[in-house]
Amino acid sequence: MTLNLVLVQIVNGLVLGMIYVLLAMGLSIVWGMMNIINFSHGLFFALGAYLAYTLFSVTGNFFMGMIFVPLGTAVIGMFLELTLLKRLYRLNILYQILMTFGLALIGRELIIILYGPVGKSFVPPDILSGTITLGTFFFPTYRIFLLFVSICITLGMWLFIEKTKYGSVIRAGTEDSEMVSALGINISRVFTLIFGLSMAIAGLSGVLAAPIRGVEPMMGEAILGICFAVVIIGGMGSFMGAIIGGVIVGLSQSLVTLIMPSASIIVIFLVMALILLLKPRGLLGIRD
Amino acid sequence: MSWGGLKVKFQKNASLVIMVGIFLVLPFILPYRALATEVLIFALATIAFDLLLGYTGIMMFCQASFFGSGAYITGLLIHHFQPNIFLCMGTAVAGVALLALVFGYMGTLRIGSYCVLLTLAFNELIFFIAYQWKTLTGGSDGLRNIPRPSLEIPGLFKVSLLSETRFYFFALFFFILSFVLIRKITESPFGRILQGIRENETRAQAIGYNTQLFKIAAFVIGGSFMGLAGSLYAMFMNFVDINLVAFDTSGKIVMMELIGGMGTLFGPILGAAVVALASDIANAYWDRWLLILGVVFVAFVLFARGGVWGIIENLRDWVRVPRLKDK
Numbered sequence: 278m279t280l281n282l283v284l285v286q287i288v289n290g291l292v293l294g295m296i297y298v299l300l301a302m303g304l305s306i307v308w309g310m311m312n313i314i315n316f317s318h319g320l321f322f323a324l325g326a327y328l329a330y331t332l333f334s335v336t337g338n339f340f341m342g343m344i345f346v347p348l349g350t351a352v353i354g355m356f357l358e359l360t361l362l363k364r365l366y367r368l369n370i371l372y373q374i375l376m377t378f379g380l381a382l383i384g385r386e387l388i389i390i391l392y393g394p395v396g397k398s399f400v401p402p403d404i405l406s407g408t409i410t411l412g413t414f415f416f417p418t419y420r421i422f423l424l425f426v427s428i429c430i431t432l433g434m435w436l437f438i439e440k441t442k443y444g445s446v447i448r449a450g451t452e453d454s455e456m457v458s459a460l461g462i463n464i465s466r467v468f469t470l471i472f473g474l475s476m477a478i479a480g481l482s483g484v485l486a487a488p489i490r491g492v493e494p495m496m497g498e499a500i501l502g503i504c505f506a507v508v509i510i511g512g513m514g515s516f517m518g519a520i521i522g523g524v525i526v527g528l529s530q531s532l533v534t535l536i537m538p539s540a541s542i543i544v545i546f547l548v549m550a551l552i553l554l555l556k557p558r559g560l561l562g563i564r565d
Numbered sequence: 566m567s568w569g570g571l572k573v574k575f576q577k578n579a580s581l582v583i584m585v586g587i588f589l590v591l592p593f594i595l596p597y598r599a600l601a602t603e604v605l606i607f608a609l610a611t612i613a614f615d616l617l618l619g620y621t622g623i624m625m626f627c628q629a630s631f632f633g634s635g636a637y638i639t640g641l642l643i644h645h646f647q648p649n650i651f652l653c654m655g656t657a658v659a660g661v662a663l664l665a666l667v668f669g670y671m672g673t674l675r676i677g678s679y680c681v682l683l684t685l686a687f688n689e690l691i692f693f694i695a696y697q698w699k700t701l702t703g704g705s706d707g708l709r710n711i712p713r714p715s716l717e718i719p720g721l722f723k724v725s726l727l728s729e730t731r732f733y734f735f736a737l738f739f740f741i742l743s744f745v746l747i748r749k750i751t752e753s754p755f756g757r758i759l760q761g762i763r764e765n766e767t768r769a770q771a772i773g774y775n776t777q778l779f780k781i782a783a784f785v786i787g788g789s790f791m792g793l794a795g796s797l798y799a800m801f802m803n804f805v806d807i808n809l810v811a812f813d814t815s816g817k818i819v820m821m822e823l824i825g826g827m828g829t830l831f832g833p834i835l836g837a838a839v840v841a842l843a844s845d846i847a848n849a850y851w852d853r854w855l856l857i858l859g860v861v862f863v864a865f866v867l868f869a870r871g872g873v874w875g876i877i878e879n880l881r882d883w884v885r886v887p888r889l890k891d892k
């Protein structure tokens with residue numbers, strides 16, 4: 278095992294990790310604010326990838342997908358929130374979880390009906406194919422591009438949450454959404470927008486991941502469990518936790534691949550169990 | 566005993582007698598015997614889950630880990646050692662109970678929806694272990710060649726279970742035993758505490774109960790019965806499908822529970838029957854019938870959270886002439 282290989286795997290791990298970060302951020306914000314464990318989060322990741330696939334094969338323009346697909350998944354997400362989830366807010370949160378589980382099942386079946394059960398490969402656009410040479414190292418251009426975009430989005434989200442007025446409503450809502458509502462803020466509209474935002478990022482991460490892993494109907498479910506592990510590792514409801522958790526999981530997955538490829542997914546859950554035993558709240562968990 | 570008490574006792578056992586009666590004729594009215602066994606085994610797994618969700622209020626998502634591990638342990642034992650059938654089932658149940666103890670402990674470290682996240686992650690862990698450890702589990706091909714053991718007590722008797730009808734009644738025996746046990750548990754002081762935790766965990770803590778301990782106990786008991794169901798399923802199919810430990814199996818049991826009516830024990834049995842029968846029929850016509858099941862499930866979440874059993878109870882109350890005393 279050369280140093281070169283390890284370095285390449287570290288970059289791959291960061292790429293993978295940033296996809297997890299994007300997904301876990303949305304999952305964590307929705308949980309923190311609305312107290313919903315969103316089982317359809319993985320579905321929106323798959324939906325994003327499939328919409329990008331369609332848009333790319335029709336128009337041939339990948340960057341259009343990066344703009345329009347998140348808008349599309351946000352609209353679908355907000356529509357579902359307004360029509361279905363909203364009806365369940367006054368009940369036990371169990372029913373909201375079950376609703377998102379049902380939606381995930383319906384969505385997966387619809388994808389199979391529309392696109393068939395077999396996965397499809399997705400080649401990155403010409404401008405982003407090829408490799409970048411750094412000294413003696415070669416990195417695929419697309420992965421570096423993905424890293425750059427996802428870091429920008431994460432930074433943007435951080436600025437949005439920490440520095441804007443809207444962000445302070447979100448932070449306050451994560452602490453106590455009833456109190457925020459009592460202060461005269463239309464919490465119901467905030468919920469809809471948060472859900473839409475979370476689904477937009479999930480869709481975008483699907484777009485970004487598609488050229489690396491292709492598209493297949495089960496991709497949403499496969500990644501959902503990993504994202505749950507990321508959120509548990511980082512600490513539920515914590516923004517920084519989602520970032521740290523995602524990077525840890527991505528790196529451990531890609532580095533273990535070097536030693537023992539068959540254990541690369543299993544190690545994620547073992548890391549999770551270990552951290553849980555040491556710190557039951559996760560690394561940066563904020564509340565029970 | 567008072568007249569009213571006697572009447573309640575009669576009504577309670579009447580529903581049990583009716584259920585047993587239905588299960589006795591079920592294999593003879595369905596298109597084929599094996600379908601009745603399928604209903605029975607999933608009904609067992611679902612009432613075990615009902616103890617967790619319906620009675621203790623624990624939403625979890627690793628039903629497949631318990632059910633599937635029971636199946637894998639049984640399959641592996643039979644495949645390699647061909648032990649006595651009771652030893653085999655006992656080992657499977659004990660193994661799953663241990664697994665449930667670990668998952669239950671970690672899942673109940675903190676209260677709230679956290680348990681859902683964690684148990685789903687564990688579900689994936691078990692799935693990937695089964696998927697990757699090909700030499701032991703057969704990977705995605707599943708575990709094949711599991712001959713069905715005979716019902717045998719050494720020195721006493723030996724009966725072959727190869728006939729589907731005989732195996733059905735063998736499974737029915739365990740189902741009824743489990744049902745009676747689980748119902749006894751829900752009616753015991755222990756079961757009342759579980760229901761107290763469901764209603765208000767903080768208050769149960771304030772009274773002085775160590776709620777985590779009770780929740781772990783619910784995990785172990787429910788998990789063991791799911792393991793028993795899985796063990797029966799492996800012997801029934803003569804094969805362990807990797808899907809038994811996958812997300813979909815957990816989802817299936819959750820759907821059976823909600824569509825049947827949680828917290829009622831009879832409801833989940835009905836739910837298991839409805840889902841298993843509907844899927845058998847619909848599967849013949851359309852591969853993607855799960856779409857319809859998903860829509861039905863969402864409709865139940867929106868409009869009929871009491872499940873089919875709740876609908877039946879509402880109908881009964883509606884038909885029954887309202888009396889002043891009831892009002």
